[in-house]
Amino acid sequence: MSTWFITGISRGFGRTMTEELLRRGHTVIGTTRNGKGPFEHNNLRVFRMDVNDPSEVTAIMQAAVQAAGRIDVVVNNAGYGLVGAVEEVSDAEVDHVMATNFGGTHRVIKAALPFLRAQGSGHIVNFSSVGGFAGSAGFGIYCASKFAVEGMSEALAIELKPLGINVTIVEPGYFRTEFLSRDSAVVAATHISAYADTAGLTRSNVSVVDGRQAGDPVKGVAVIIDAVESGKPPFRLPLGADSIARIEQKMAQVQADIAAWRDRTTATAFDD
C-alpha cells in the first residue's frame, strides 16, 4: 500500500481519486483550499493549501511527509479552466490561471522533490488536458497553461529517470466533474463580437456541455491509478475517446505540415 499526496480533493477528479485510492487500501494526504475534507476516513489526512501560495506549499509538504512518514505518489490535480479568445483575456486573468495550473504544479513538485530524491523513488502525476496537447478556440490561455505543464513534465521525466522517480501526465478529454460549472470555470470578462463564431461558440457551449460530458470520472481515475500501480507507467496518459481522437488528429496535422515543407525547412543549415 502506498501514500498519495493529491492537491484539490474537495470535488471532481481529486475527490473521486481519493475515494478510489482509499477503497483500494492506500493512504491519501489531500489538500483543499478551506482545509475541510470531502468526507472522513481513517486513511485520509487533509491539509489546507492554496497552490498559489508558495509558503503554504512548502510547509504543507513538510507536514505531510512528517504525518505519513513518506510520500510515494504526488498528484498535481488542482486547476481550473479559463474561457475566452486570446484577445479577450486580460493580463490578470492570464496571470492567475498560469499561476494556478502551471505555477502551482511547479511549486508542489519543487516542495516534494527533496523528499522523493532522498527516498530514491516516487511518482509525479501531473494533470494536463487534451488542451495541453492541442489548442482549441476559446481555451487558448488555459491550453497555454497546460502546454506549460507538458513541456516542464517532459524535461522533468528525463531529469528524474536516473533518480528512480517516474513522471506521468494525464490528458483528460471532457469528464463530468465540476470543471465546466460556474463554480470552477472562469469566463473572461471581455467579449469581442469578432470571435462570436469561434471562442464565442465555445463560451455558449460550456453551459450546454456541463453535466453532459461523456467521461465518467470514476472510470477515469481507475485508469490513472491502474497505470501508476502497473509498474510500467506511461509518460503520457490520454483519457477518454475524445482526447485520443483530438491527439491523433493533431499528430496527423503536424506530420502533414512537416511533409509539405520538409525539403525547404531541412535545407537551412550553413553551406559550409
Ligand SMILES: NC(=O)c1ccc[n+]([C@@H]2O[C@H](COP(=O)([O-])OP(=O)(O)OC[C@H]3O[C@@H](n4cnc5c(N)ncnc54)[C@H](OP(=O)(O)O)[C@@H]3O)[C@@H](O)[C@H]2O)c1
Ligand atoms: N473535467 C474535465 O473535463 C477536465 C478535462 C481536462 C483536464 N482537467 C483537469 O483536471 C483537473 C481537476 O479538475 P476537475 O475536472 O476535477 O474540476 P473541478 O471539479 O472543478 O475540481 C477542481 C479542483 O481544483 C481545486 N482548485 C482550483 N484552484 C485551486 C487552487 N488555487 N489551489 C488549490 N486547489 C484549487 C478546486 O478546489 P475548490 O473546491 O477549493 O475550488 C477543486 O478541488 C484540473 O487540473 C483540470 O484542468 C479536467
